Amino acid sequence: PAKPSQRKEKAPPEVPALITDKERGAYYEKGRFLGKGGFAHCYELTNRTTREVVAGKVVPKTMLVKQYQRDKVNDYFISSMTQEVQIHRELSHKNIVKLFHFFEDSLNVYITLELCARRSLMELHKRRKAVTEPEARYFTHQVVEGVLYLHDLKIIHRDMKLGNLFLNDDLVVKIGDFGLATTVDGDERKKTLCGTPNYIAPEVLNKMGHSFEVDIWAVGCILYILLFGQPPFESKSLEETYSRIRHNNYTIPSVASQPAAALIRKMLDPEPTRRPTAKQVHRDIFFKSGFMPTRLPVSCLTMVPKFA
Numbered sequence: 001p002a003k004p005s006q007r008k009e010k011a012p013p014e015v016p017a018l019i020t021d022k023e024r025g026a027y028y029e030k031g032r033f034l035g036k037g038g039f040a041h042c043y044e045l046t047n048r049t050t051r052e053v054v055a056g057k058v059v060p061k062t063m064l065v066k067q068y069q070r071d072k073v074n075d076y077f078i079s080s081m082t083q084e085v086q087i088h089r090e091l092s093h094k095n096i097v098k099l100f101h102f103f104e105d106s107l108n109v110y111i112t113l114e115l116c117a118r119r120s121l122m123e124l125h126k127r128r129k130a131v132t133e134p135e136a137r138y139f140t141h142q143v144v145e146g147v148l149y150l151h152d153l154k155i156i157h158r159d160m161k162l163g164n165l166f167l168n169d170d171l172v173v174k175i176g177d178f179g180l181a182t183t184v185d186g187d188e189r190k191k192t193l194c195g196t197p198n199y200i201a202p203e204v205l206n207k208m209g210h211s212f213e214v215d216i217w218a219v220g221c222i223l224y225i226l227l228f229g230q231p232p233f234e235s236k237s238l239e240e241t242y243s244r245i246r247h248n249n250y251t252i253p254s255v256a257s258q259p260a261a262a263l264i265r266k267m268l269d270p271e272p273t274r275r276p277t278a279k280q281v282h283r284d285i286f287f288k289s290g291f292m293p294t295r296l297p298v299s300c301l302t303m304v305p306k307f308a
């Protein structure tokens with residue numbers, strides 16, 4: 001392993017207190033640090049004129065500048081970032097995070113996005129572990145509506161995970177982070193995936209070519225975690241997890257309702273072509289087999305709700 005002195009720390013970007021989008025003549029006041037993911041740091045930004053508050057992803061240009069030896073990482077990073085923005089900027093749906101603008105100054109590249117003040121399903125999961133079935137229906141149904149919208153546009157997200165399912169103040173779920181997303185031409189099978197999805201499907205591990213079905217697999221993992229409080233293939237090591245995925249080695253706790261167990265089994269089918277499409281999941285009996293709230297109180301972030 002590299003000695004500390006050699007290790008390339010991802011230094012936090014230098015972010016001016018007042019960020020200027022020269023082209024649009026917009027000015028943003030930098031607010032509090034929200035978190036980081038990959039090369040990006042995220043801050044609350046306030047538009048000086050409209051006072052609108054957005055999530056600002058900041059990527060230092062040092063990550064983008066082509067070093068003289070044509071650093072492979074940078075080439076890949078530039079292309080993947082532009083593809084992320086090219087795909088994300090066209091989208092408009094209540095269950096997809098809105099991408100507003102993409103601009104740069106001398107130091108950084110900035111992406112302004114819809115702020116989701118209640119963070120993501122990951123924080124809710126960490127706090128609540130398993131949630132009630134009505135809550136699992138509520139959240140999963142919204143995720144599926146977002147996935148249905150993407151698949152109808154021939155887009156695969158490829159990195160659906162709790163941390164990318166953001167929550168706004170009304171606990172509406174918004175799919176974000178299109179860093180691994182891609183578009184499908186006709187019925188091609190994608191051969192490569194640079195990056196490691198969290199809930200990786202067997203066909204990606206076995207490099208058999210993959211398509212829309214990888215998002216359905218991930219939704220199966222998400223529903224499983226919401227209902228049972230842990231991932232279906234959770235193990236001590238990544239190798240062990242990958243082995244369990246390859247062998248489709250998971251169990252559904254007996255507490256599961258029959259419709260929930262049946263839907264999870266269909267979405268976690270090792271054979272991609274046997275998995276339901278997003279449309280079929282959206283119509284599944286699981287969403288009609290019990291109470292489905294139309295909204296949730298923010299108290300759900302911390303405690304079991306009492307449904308009247």
Ligand SMILES: COc1cc(C(=O)NC2CCN(C)CC2)ccc1Nc1cc2c(cn1)c(C)nn2-c1cc(Cl)cc(-c2ccccc2C(N)=O)c1
Nearest residue numbers: 034035036037040041042055097113114115116117163176
């Ligand atoms: C008020 O809204 C938020 C507050 C917080 C918050 O309270 N963070 C605290 C974490 C602990 N530290 C000590 C103090 C700050 C986090 C996210 C918010 N909202 C938000 C973030 C968004 C988006 C929309 N809304 C979009 C779109 N992308 N991101 C985004 C972007 C990047 Cl680069 C990282 C992360 C990120 C932040 C933390 C963990 C995980 C992640 C992750 N999912 O990557 C998230």
